[in-house]
Amino acid sequence: MIRRSIDRGRIFIGLYLLFTAALGFYLSSSLRMTTDVGVGPGFMPKAVSLLLFLIGSALVITGLLNEDAEPPAVLKVRPLLTLFAIVFFGATIEWMGLVIALSGLVFISCLAHRGTKVIEAVSLAAFTVAFASLVFVKALGLTMHLLPLGLFG
Known part of the structure; x- marks a missing residue:
């Protein structure tokens, strides 16, 4: 029998990455993606924010669909x-x-x-x-x- 449980660590890290991606999109919204000659100043922040969004979404989804989650690890100092x-x-x-x-x-x-x-x-x-x-x-x-x-x- 497969026991499904929620991996809170993955979900919290995924939510943090989603929040960081939203903040990145918001802060770079006034920057142009392209210029007449090439890449603009807003391209890299938006690309990194998109990458953070994709990784964060994957972590939240896998955290919700986790099978046999391990107990949370002890905080390492x-x-x-x-x-x-x-x-x-x-x-x-x-x-x-x-x-x-x-x-x-x-x-x-x-x-x-x-x-x-x-x-x-x-x-x-x-x-x-x-x-x-x-x-x-x-x-x-x-x-x-x-x-x-x-x-x-």
């Missing part, structure tokens, strides 16, 4: 730490400077791996900050702050 590290970097690079933002990114990412030792995390952060400072500030001449604004006067 380690992948969320990596995502939080990226968000931390993006949120702090402007006002905290490259040194603190990049060090925070490395330290938070190292928390996601059980085997990382403190000395490894510190050396990785120091090397990454030094390398990024040399490449982006010195070699490319980008105007970014290395330390927080107003820290030294």
Whole structure:
């Protein structure tokens, strides 16, 4: 006997993708799809939104028609730490400077791996900050702050 059940995880992810697709269509509605010479600025956002809509619809349908759904998995914290590290970097690079933002990114990412030792995390952060400072500030001449604004006067 086949037991049908609803896979809530797939349905929620599908609904999220449908919402994101609708938002993408709405925000790109004023952009033109084509120009006189080729592809316009609205083509790519609408194409990605269409892809999100198709994937979201497929997930909702398969979530409703699921046979013998497995129980929902336990929330994993380690992948969320990596995502939080990226968000931390993006949120702090402007006002905290490259040194603190990049060090925070490395330290938070190292928390996601059980085997990382403190000395490894510190050396990785120091090397990454030094390398990024040399490449982006010195070699490319980008105007970014290395330390927080107003820290030294």
